[in-house]
Amino acid sequence: MTLAEVAEAAGVGESTVSRVLRNHGSFSGKTRERVMAAVERLGYVPNRIAGTLASTGSRLVAFVIPSLSNIVFPDVLRGASAVLEENRYQAVFSVTDYDPGKEEALAAAMLAWRPAAVMLAGCEHTEGTVKMLRASGCRIVELLDLDGDALDIAVGFSNRAAGRESAAFLLKQGYRRIGYVGHDLNRDTRAGKRFSSFCETLDAHDTQLVAREILAGASSVENGRLGLERLLARTADLDAVYFSNDDMALGGYFHCLAEGIAIPSKLAIFGYNGLDIGRATPQPLSTIRTPRVATGQIAAQLIVANAPPQAVDLGFELIEGATA
Amino acid sequence: MTLAEVAEAAGVGESTVSRVLRNHGSFSGKTRERVMAAVERLGYVPNRIAGTLASTGSRLVAFVIPSLSNIVFPDVLRGASAVLEENRYQAVFSVTDYDPGKEEALAAAMLAWRPAAVMLAGCEHTEGTVKMLRASGCRIVELLDLDGDALDIAVGFSNRAAGRESAAFLLKQGYRRIGYVGHDLNRDTRAGKRFSSFCETLDAHDTQLVAREILAGASSVENGRLGLERLLARTADLDAVYFSNDDMALGGYFHCLAEGIAIPSKLAIFGYNGLDIGRATPQPLSTIRTPRVATGQIAAQLIVANAPPQAVDLGFELIEGATA
DNA sequence: GTGAAAGCGCTAACAG
DNA sequence: CTGTTAGCGCTTTCAC
Numbered sequence: 001m002t003l004a005e006v007a008e009a010a011g012v013g014e015s016t017v018s019r020v021l022r023n024h025g026s027f028s029g030k031t032r033e034r035v036m037a038a039v040e041r042l043g044y045v046p047n048r049i050a051g052t053l054a055s056t057g058s059r060l061v062a063f064v065i066p067s068l069s070n071i072v073f074p075d076v077l078r079g080a081s082a083v084l085e086e087n088r089y090q091a092v093f094s095v096t097d098y099d100p101g102k103e104e105a106l107a108a109a110m111l112a113w114r115p116a117a118v119m120l121a122g123c124e125h126t127e128g129t130v131k132m133l134r135a136s137g138c139r140i141v142e143l144l145d146l147d148g149d150a151l152d153i154a155v156g157f158s159n160r161a162a163g164r165e166s167a168a169f170l171l172k173q174g175y176r177r178i179g180y181v182g183h184d185l186n187r188d189t190r191a192g193k194r195f196s197s198f199c200e201t202l203d204a205h206d207t208q209l210v211a212r213e214i215l216a217g218a219s220s221v222e223n224g225r226l227g228l229e230r231l232l233a234r235t236a237d238l239d240a241v242y243f244s245n246d247d248m249a250l251g252g253y254f255h256c257l258a259e260g261i262a263i264p265s266k267l268a269i270f271g272y273n274g275l276d277i278g279r280a281t282p283q284p285l286s287t288i289r290t291p292r293v294a295t296g297q298i299a300a301q302l303i304v305a306n307a308p309p310q311a312v313d314l315g316f317e318l319i320e321g322a323t324a
Numbered sequence: 325m326t327l328a329e330v331a332e333a334a335g336v337g338e339s340t341v342s343r344v345l346r347n348h349g350s351f352s353g354k355t356r357e358r359v360m361a362a363v364e365r366l367g368y369v370p371n372r373i374a375g376t377l378a379s380t381g382s383r384l385v386a387f388v389i390p391s392l393s394n395i396v397f398p399d400v401l402r403g404a405s406a407v408l409e410e411n412r413y414q415a416v417f418s419v420t421d422y423d424p425g426k427e428e429a430l431a432a433a434m435l436a437w438r439p440a441a442v443m444l445a446g447c448e449h450t451e452g453t454v455k456m457l458r459a460s461g462c463r464i465v466e467l468l469d470l471d472g473d474a475l476d477i478a479v480g481f482s483n484r485a486a487g488r489e490s491a492a493f494l495l496k497q498g499y500r501r502i503g504y505v506g507h508d509l510n511r512d513t514r515a516g517k518r519f520s521s522f523c524e525t526l527d528a529h530d531t532q533l534v535a536r537e538i539l540a541g542a543s544s545v546e547n548g549r550l551g552l553e554r555l556l557a558r559t560a561d562l563d564a565v566y567f568s569n570d571d572m573a574l575g576g577y578f579h580c581l582a583e584g585i586a587i588p589s590k591l592a593i594f595g596y597n598g599l600d601i602g603r604a605t606p607q608p609l610s611t612i613r614t615p616r617v618a619t620g621q622i623a624a625q626l627i628v629a630n631a632p633p634q635a636v637d638l639g640f641e642l643i644e645g646a647t648a
Numbered sequence: 649g650t651g652a653a654a655g656c657g658c659t660a661a662c663a664g
Numbered sequence: 665c666t667g668t669t670a671g672c673g674c675t676t677t678c679a680c
């Protein structure tokens with residue numbers, strides 16, 4: 001079923017059908033009726049592959065994301081896909097597993113589809129990725145990390161600022177024996193940035209991080225629980241623990257519940273992300289809420305509008321729960 | 325940058341470049357070297373849009389999923405995308421928000437990209453969707469619900485069986501005053517199936533569901549907590565509550581922790597999905613673990629292998645935690 | 649307001 | 665083993 005067949009059935013030329021279907025250019029009301037009737041009758045579905053090839057720009061938007069397990073990225077996709085669908089754009093994605101080499105390979109594969117934009121997490125990429133992206137001519141959007149130079153458009157917030165504010169908050173609350181439980185920071189560079197600026201802020205207030213426990217692998221509730229258990233086994237006199245994110249923090253929280261460790265009087269817990277679940281726990285989790293869905297929305301809007309290069313800082317919000 | 329330019333630079337014909345790049349057909353080692361050198365030098369990235377149009381089948385796989393908030397679907401995507409990436413397929417997706425009408429519209433939009441397969445959640449679709457899908461000639465994969473007639477390929481398990489086994493388990497454990505807390509079942513038809521077969525199983529054992537609380541909107545931890553609170557306010561003497569899924573069940577669990585309701589002696593809690601977080605709570609959650617990632621993997625494998633129509637039952641596993 | 653024709657960049661016969 | 669050629673199904677001038 002092709003456009004030519006529809007044209008034939010409607011008794012008009014191909015270009016007329018094309019104009020009517022895209023509602024672009026001029027045609028009479030009667031022509032429109034006849035074309036639409038034929039389309040309906042034949043059950044014609046335009047071929048966007050052919051359309052994209054023939055026209056200049058595509059309406060594909062490519063997402064190259066580190067993970068689908070970490071709810072952060074589905075949240076971003078969710079925000080973006082709503083906007084893209086409204087504007088007849090199509091989202092395509094692939095998952096790098098936090099591997100910069102894989103990111104490069106997948107970005108290359110994406111570019112082969114000639115997307116209108118490529119959206120990536122963060123601003124740390126291999127040289128090859130950057131070069132390729134730059135050469136591609138398509139729009140580049142870097143998400144969730146404003147601590148670095150943007151290639152084109154960047155939407156998100158500063159992870160360094162998040163780490164800093166977390167430290168400042170814990171200090172303000174009077175905690176001084178602070179520990180850290182995190183996941184693989186080499187891969188998750190945004191968590192790494194939060195951690196290093198957290199430590200710098202402590203230093204600036206003449207406080208040192210007392211102990212840290214870094215778990216291999218991705219962040220998870222189970223790793224958070226295990227991490228805190230290990231940390232406390234080594235260092236008993238902590239008064240607060242900063243976690244790499246809410247998943248980890250929830251694990252720590254559960255450990256305390258299970259062991260009867262009073263929160264926050266005996267031990268304070270602070271996370272990152274502001275997941276909904278943290279507001280439903282017996283004690284609301286103290287954390288930083290990040291604009292994940294909004295990041296996706298804004299990023300998509302900028303692409304749809306073909307906005308000029310820019311960095312959009314959506315900020316974040318410190319949530320003073322009951323755990324710190 | 326086109327294939328023609330590469331051919332020119334390498335001093336060979338276009339089809340030769342095409343053959344080398346796809347590693348298909350025959351060519352000499354020297355030709356290969358020369359072509360690859362030119363590709364490298366020019367930074368050529370093949371245009372898959374053109375390639376797809378010219379060849380017969382595409383390597384796009386379209387996912388039309390209800391939600392990205394419910395971790396079930398990112399899990400399925402995760403399993404599928406790993407397999408698809410290995411096989412040089414590309415995943416595209418859109419989100420229906422559990423709206424069958426939107427599913428139809430989005431499926432139509434997907435079909436315009438002439439994907440190799442369309443993957444949908446469940447086997448309940450509008451007549452229009454079914455007709456369109458059938459007419460499209462592309463492979464159809466229905467995921468996570470085997471209780472119905474499959475259009476082509478189906479991968480997942482029986483939600484009715486899950487509801488049945490959940491009820492049987494609670495009865496076996498001696499619970500008789502059983503309640504239910506769920507989210508919008510009209511939209512999430514799979515949760516609806518679990519619930520109805522849960523009730524049927526109780527009936528078959530001369531037990532009636534004592535009370536139910538259905539919350540509008542999507543499942544969430546907060547709704548679970550709120551739902552149990554409301555349910556208990558109306559009906560105090562329950563001994564067990566079945567939740568529409570683990571998110572809801574965790575909310576109920578948190579409510580009990582917060583209110584000092586002893587679990588499971590005073591009230592038992594049973595969920596569905598087997599999320600990892602349920603194993604890290606102070607008491608492991610009793611639930612049914614579903615093969616979400618595997619569903620995506622198998623579905624993708626069947627498409628890549630161009631397998632014949634079939635229904636693949638991956639089953640599920642009842643996890644006897646400490647909450648029921 | 650409408651149609652004819654020339655591509656978009658690639659693949660797939662088909663000769664050689 | 666390699667080059668030539670004819671499309672894939674659509675969009676886009678450009679006449680009419």
